[in-house]
Amino acid sequence: MMFDVVVVGAGVEGSATAYDLIRRNRRVLLLEQFPLPHNRGSSHGQTRVTRKAYPQPFYTEMMNFCTEQWTQLQEKAGDVLYRQIGYLALGEKNGRFLQDNIFAMTQHGAPFAILSPGELREKFAMLRYPERIGGVLDREGGILMSDKCLRALQRLFVENGGVIRDGEQYQSLTPGEVIHVRTNRGEYQCRSIVFACGPWANKVLSTVGLSLPLKPMRITVCYWPELNPGSHSADKLPPFFEENCCDGHSIYGLPSEEYPGHVKLCLHHGPDIDPDKRDACDYLWTVDLLKDYVSKHFPGLVPTPSVVESCIYTNTPDKNFIIDRHPKWKNIVFGAGFSGHGFKLAPAVGQVLADMALDEPVRYDTSHFRLSRFGTGVGQAKL
Ligand SMILES: Cc1cc2nc3c(=O)[nH]c(=O)nc-3n(C[C@H](O)[C@H](O)[C@H](O)COP(=O)(O)OP(=O)(O)OC[C@H]3O[C@@H](n4cnc5c(N)ncnc54)[C@H](O)[C@@H]3O)c2cc1C
Known part of the structure; x- marks a missing residue:
């Protein structure tokens, strides 16, 4: 044919x-x-983070088109695919990571707000970060129902x-x-x-x-129970990302929506794998790193995940x-x-x-x- x-x-x-x-x-x-x-x-999976906040302006430029396209697809599909609830980039106030995100969004006209460490604590009382950590709120970020x-x-x-x-x-x-x-x-x-x-x-x-120089990597997707169900829901906390914060690795998370009463919080890293043997590897160390992170920064969550799933990244150098x-x-x-x-x-x-x-x-x-x-x-x- x-x-x-x-x-x-x-x-x-x-x-x-x-x-x-x-x-x-x-x-x-x-x-x-x-x-x-x-x-x-x-x-696969129910949710993905979407954001215009990127340290590289070329992705922000592409995201202007993608945000329009997801919105149009949602209209054609007649279902909720894109929930525009914002996205929170966390990092050293005045540090390179936040500055690069601000630069890319400014260059491509994406709306955002800068949060000082004090404003971050005031707006997101469920988070506990040291005095040096601030945030950038990308207003057109949110959740894609993947x-x-x-x-x-x-x-x-x-x-x-x-x-x-x-x-x-x-x-x-x-x-x-x-x-x-x-x-x-x-x-x-x-x-x-x-x-x-x-x-x-x-x-x-x-x-x-x-x-190609590619490394498939097993990612452990963890869901952490809230002590007070609803305290980290999408009307209170947007998706978030912190770079190089967890033993040199980054973390990201989404509010408690997908599994009610559970926040999705994952390490942006994992063991190298063959995709046909995805789970035949040691990945529990990734959960141990996250347990430590959750107990330090999310006092309203139980620091042991109640649901653990898996997915694969394919990383370039x-x-x-x-x-x-x-x-x-x-x-x-x-x-x-x-x-x-x-x-x-x-x-x-x-x-x-x-x-x-x-x-x-x-x-x-x-x-x-x-x-x-x-x-x-x-x-x-x-x-
Ligand atoms: C846990 C997790 C969280 C993530 N979070 C985010 C996020 O918040 N935001 C974001 O933007 N991105 C996120 N990503 C990344 C994003 O999901 C991936 O970059 C994207 O899904 C990659 O899609 P793909 O089509 O390249 O790969 P895949 O989805 O793996 O698709 C490749 C397909 O090719 C098929 N295939 C392979 N070989 C053959 C063959 N010989 N013949 C026929 N078919 C074949 C496979 O079966 C597979 O279905 C996340 C990824 C993971 C794992």
Whole structure:
């Protein structure tokens, strides 16, 4: 069967790419190795943080577009996908992290408020941070209902004429102007192919001779009970992030919404893993670090999580994404290494991947995302 574009991987990046392409009236096939929905990659779970506050202005610029796109998707889906309740960046007052966030939001016109340590304590009495810690409140940040977002992208893709084949694994291709794609169930032809395979990116990209500097990492998702149920709910506490605060690692959290009476608070780090053996590793040290953090800074929570789940990050060395084309075959395109912050940015990532797949002008400066930034020899294609 002939398609304009085959997209491999129905996580949020592949689904957003497929949805972008179908709105440009192309014939698109979205392939997914597992039956949908599944919880084995990086895009599952009920909630994700969204924010315009970024230390790098290029992400803030992309988030202006993404915020509009999530709002439009919500209208089309007829469901609540995006709750604009703000986002709180925590850090040393006048420190580099907060200053960089302020700079990016100022440059791209995102509304925010600076909170002195005193104002932080007054506004968020459930937090206990030392005198040197202040905050920046990103007013357009909030929560994305991630499972619902993914379902909406896939449903609208199919309603617009797209084809999803789940439980079907990409295996290999023969490159050329027309690409021949082989799966465990059949064969397809297409003019371009987009790989958005999350933690499996290197396994899949090895079939086209590429090897990317990626590290899949198991993330332990912890839910901490409130002593007074409702005391950390979304009307009182927005999603939050503190950099390099927990034995050199960052933490992030969301108010008690997803599991009533429980705050989601996680380490932005974990053990390196093979995605096909996700839980066969020692991850309890991450929970121990968090227990210590929660007892120090969240006196209104029980410092032992009552629910623990798992998910996977795929990190690059600089934690910026890789979005690029195959060095030899320009109609082979890939997005990978979303480094634990790619959900909110999926509409822009999907647009860039779609532009590259169709060989149309790309709407952002993608130099930050090029594979070649890691030096010559990295990711050299052998195909
Ligand atoms: C615990 C956790 C919290 C996070 N919090 C946030 C947050 O608050 N805000 C934020 O913006 N981001 C967050 N992220 C990051 C964000 O969720 C990820 O960056 C994003 O989901 C990556 O999506 P993906 O499509 O690249 O990967 P995935 O969701 O893993 O999708 C890749 C897909 O490709 C499929 N696939 C692989 N190989 C093949 C093959 N051979 N054939 C067919 N299909 C294949 C896989 O099965 C999978 O479904 C978080 C991530 C985690 C794990």
